[in-house]
Amino acid sequence: MKTLIYIEHRDTKTLRIKNKASVPLRLCVFILIVLTCLPTRIQAQDSLQATRHVMRSVMIGAGHNNTFETYLSPLEYEGPEVRFAYETMRMTRLMDGNVSAQNLFQLHASYTENISQTNHTYGGLVNWNYALHYQFRPAKGLKILFGPMLDLNAGVVYNRRNSNNPAQAKAYGGLGASGMLIYRFRIKNYPLTVRWQANLPLLGVMFSPEFGESYYEIFSLGNGGRNVVFTSLHNNPSLRQLLTLDFPVGNTVMRVGYVCDLQQAKVNNLKSHTYSHDFMIGVVRNLYLFHGKKHMTTPPKITPF
Amino acid sequence: MRKYILYLCITVQALFASCIREDISGNTPESNFESLWKIIDEQYCFLEYKHEEYGLDWDEVHTRYAQRITSDMTWENLYEVLSDMVNELRDGHVNLSSSIGTSQYRAWFDAFPHNFSDSIQSNYLGKDYVNSSGITWSILENNIGYIYCESFSNGIGDGNLDQTLNSLAVCDGLIVDVRDNGGGNLTTAQKLAARFTNERVLVGYMYHKTGPAHDDFSDPKPVYIEPSDGIRWQKPVVVLTNRRAYSATNDFVNSMNQFPNVTLVGDKTGGGSGLPFSSEIPCGWSIRFSASPMLDPEMNHLEFGIDPDVKVDMTSEDIAQGKDTMIETACRVLKGQ
Numbered sequence: 207m208k209t210l211i212y213i214e215h216r217d218t219k220t221l222r223i224k225n226k227a228s229v230p231l232r233l234c235v236f237i238l239i240v241l242t243c244l245p246t247r248i249q250a251q252d253s254l255q256a257t258r259h260v261m262r263s264v265m266i267g268a269g270h271n272n273t274f275e276t277y278l279s280p281l282e283y284e285g286p287e288v289r290f291a292y293e294t295m296r297m298t299r300l301m302d303g304n305v306s307a308q309n310l311f312q313l314h315a316s317y318t319e320n321i322s323q324t325n326h327t328y329g330g331l332v333n334w335n336y337a338l339h340y341q342f343r344p345a346k347g348l349k350i351l352f353g354p355m356l357d358l359n360a361g362v363v364y365n366r367r368n369s370n371n372p373a374q375a376k377a378y379g380g381l382g383a384s385g386m387l388i389y390r391f392r393i394k395n396y397p398l399t400v401r402w403q404a405n406l407p408l409l410g411v412m413f414s415p416e417f418g419e420s421y422y423e424i425f426s427l428g429n430g431g432r433n434v435v436f437t438s439l440h441n442n443p444s445l446r447q448l449l450t451l452d453f454p455v456g457n458t459v460m461r462v463g464y465v466c467d468l469q470q471a472k473v474n475n476l477k478s479h480t481y482s483h484d485f486m487i488g489v490v491r492n493l494y495l496f497h498g499k500k501h502m503t504t505p506p507k508i509t510p511f
Numbered sequence: 512m513r514k515y516i517l518y519l520c521i522t523v524q525a526l527f528a529s530c531i532r533e534d535i536s537g538n539t540p541e542s543n544f545e546s547l548w549k550i551i552d553e554q555y556c557f558l559e560y561k562h563e564e565y566g567l568d569w570d571e572v573h574t575r576y577a578q579r580i581t582s583d584m585t586w587e588n589l590y591e592v593l594s595d596m597v598n599e600l601r602d603g604h605v606n607l608s609s610s611i612g613t614s615q616y617r618a619w620f621d622a623f624p625h626n627f628s629d630s631i632q633s634n635y636l637g638k639d640y641v642n643s644s645g646i647t648w649s650i651l652e653n654n655i656g657y658i659y660c661e662s663f664s665n666g667i668g669d670g671n672l673d674q675t676l677n678s679l680a681v682c683d684g685l686i687v688d689v690r691d692n693g694g695g696n697l698t699t700a701q702k703l704a705a706r707f708t709n710e711r712v713l714v715g716y717m718y719h720k721t722g723p724a725h726d727d728f729s730d731p732k733p734v735y736i737e738p739s740d741g742i743r744w745q746k747p748v749v750v751l752t753n754r755r756a757y758s759a760t761n762d763f764v765n766s767m768n769q770f771p772n773v774t775l776v777g778d779k780t781g782g783g784s785g786l787p788f789s790s791e792i793p794c795g796w797s798i799r800f801s802a803s804p805m806l807d808p809e810m811n812h813l814e815f816g817i818d819p820d821v822k823v824d825m826t827s828e829d830i831a832q833g834k835d836t837m838i839e840t841a842c843r844v845l846k847g848q
Binding site: 276278279280281282320321322323324325365367368369370371416417418419420423426427429431432443470471474475477478479 | 529530531532533535538546549550554556697698717719720721722723727729732734786787788789790791792793794795796797799802803
C-alpha cells in the first residue's frame with residue numbers, strides 16, 4: 207500500500223512536470239499507460255514488496271581467542287582465531303510490517319596455546335541466531351531493533367595431549383533477547399551505516415558430561431547421567447556483540463566489523479568460556495527476491511537493514 | 512528509550528562482572544604445587560577408598576609436602592617433590608609428565624616377581640607362531656592353543672580374531688596370556704572378551720565423580736559384555752596373569768573372570784581400575800590421574816588387582832631349564848590334571 211501512495215505521488219509530480227511542458231510527450235504517454243494498466247498488479251505485488259527486499263552480507267575475519275575448559279584443563283588457552291559470518295535480513299508482515307527477521311550464521315575456529323606454551327587446543331563452533339526484531343525509528347537515520355532470538359550452537363574443543371578426556375563437545379541452544387542500533391549518516395555526502403548488535407541468551411539447554419564423566423561411559427557404555435542441563439543467565443552468562451560499518455566503494459557496499467563473542471558456562475561443576483575478539487571484512491548485497499531463485503540487486507537505500 | 516539502553520548497559524556490565532574463570536595465579540613453585548594438589552583433591556576418584564585401605568589423608572599430604580616447597584627451588588627439585596607427592600596415591604595411572612621426566616609409581620609391579628620372560632616364551636611359541644593384528648598365537652605341543660596379547664593399545668580386527676579362533680578350534684583348550692600387558696583401550700579388551708561368552712554377562716560397574724568433594728560420585732552403572740557376532744570360543748580357557756597386567760588388561764581379566772569356562776592362573780594382576788583423565792598445572796606439566804572407578808559384579812574395587820584362581824609363580828628351577836611354570840600349570844589345568 208505504501209508503494210501505491212508513492213506511485214500516486216509520482217503521478218502528481220509527473221503531471222506537474224507535464225504542465226510545464228518540459229517532458230517529452232512519449233514519456234507522459236508511457237506513464238499514463240503504466241498508471242492505467244498496472245495499478246491492479248502493483249496492488250497485488252504491493253504487500254510482497256517490503257518482505258522481498260533482503261540484505262545479505264558475507265564476512266570473514268580473524269582475531270584472538272581465549273578458551274577455558276576445566277573438563278580438559280584448569281588453564282586458559284590463547285591464540286588466533288578465524289571466523290566466517292553470513293547474515294540475511296528482511297522485513298516480515300508481522301506487527302504491521304514493523305518486524306524484521308535476521309539470520310546470522312557464524313563459524314569460527316581457533317588454535318590456542320596454554321600459558322607455558324607446552325600444549326595446544328583446537329576449537330571450533332558453529333552458531334546460528336534467528337532473531338525477530340521490532341524496528342523503532344525514533345529519529346531520522348536511526349533505527350532501534352529489539353526482539354526475541356533463537357540461538358543454536360555446536361562445536362568442539364580438542365586438547366592434543368589428554369588421555370580419556372581429549373575433547374569437550376559443545377552443544378547448546380535456547381531463546382534469548384537481541385537488540386540492534388542502526389544509524390545512517392553521511393560524511394561529506396558519503397553514506398555510511400553503522401550498526402551495533404547484542405545477542406543475549408536467556409533460557410536454554412546445554413549438553414555436558416558430568417564433572418568426571420568420560421565420553422566412554424556416555425556413548426560406549428550408554429551410561430549417561432545429567433548430560434542435558436537447563437541454562438540461564440546464572441550458569442550461562444554469554445553475550446555476542448557485533449559492530450559493523452557499511453560504506454560504498456563504487457557499486458559495492460563494503461562492510462567492516464568487530465565481533466566480541468563471549469560464551470561462558472558453569473554446569474555440572476565444570477567451568478568453560480570462549481572469549482573471541484575478531485575483526486571482520488566483507489560485502490553487503492541488497493536484493494529483491496522474485497519467485498523461485500531469481501533475484502535483482504537493489505540500491506543500498508532500499509534495505510530492511 | 513534511554514531506559515532500555517540503561518537496562519542493556521547494566522546487563523552488559525553484569526555479564527562482565529560474572530566472568531567464569533579459574534583462580535590460578537602465576538607460575539611459581541607454590542602455585543604449581545597448589546594447582547596439582549587441588550586437581551587431585553577435586554578430581555581423583557580413590558581418595559576415600561585409599562583412606563580406608565591404607566590411611567591416605569590428602570590434607571595431611573598437603574601439609575607435609577608444602578614444607579618442601581620453596582620459592583627459589585629449581586624445576587628439577589619441584590618435579591621431584593611433586594612426583595613424590597602424587598606417588599602417595601600408590602596408583603600406576605598417576606603420572607606427572609614434564610620435560611624432566613615422567614613420574615611413575617612402580618611398586619605395584621617392582622615389589623613382586625616378574626613372572627614373565629619373552630625368551631622362555633619363545634621356547635613355547637616355536638618358529639611357526641603367527642602374528643595377527645596385535646596378537647601372537649601358536650599351538651603348543653600338547654594340543655593347547657596359546658594366544659599372547661601384548662597390548663590393548665591398538666585395535667584387534669574382527670576378521671583376525673575369527674581367523675585365529677578358527678585355526679585354534681582343533682585344540683583341547685586355550686591359554687590367553689596377558690602377562691606384561693600394561694593396558695590400552697577398554698573397547699579392545701572388551702572386544703576380545705566378547706569372544707568367550709555366549710550370553711550377555713554383567714562384568715561389573717562403573718561410576719564417576721560428579722563434583723569436587725571427595726564423596727561426590729554418581730550411582731554405579733552396570734557394565735555388560737555382549738557376545739560377539741563372530742566366532743566364539745566354547746572350550747576351556749586359562750587366562751595367564753602377572754603383576755604387570757594392568758589397567759585395561761585388569762578390566763579384561765575381570766571380564767573373563769565372570770565367564771564359567773575361564774580359569775585365572777598366575778599372579779595377582781597389577782590393578783589400575785580407574786579410568787584415567789588428564790589435566791595440567793601452570794608450568795605446563797601434564798598430570799594423569801584415575802577419574803572413574805570400575806568395580807566387579809559384587810561391587811568390589813579392582814584398583815589393587817585381581818587374585819588368580821590358581822596362584823603360581825615362575826620357579827627359578829624352571830627358568831633355569833627354559834620352562835615357563837605358569838604355562839606348564841595352565842596346560843595341566845586345561846588337561847584336567
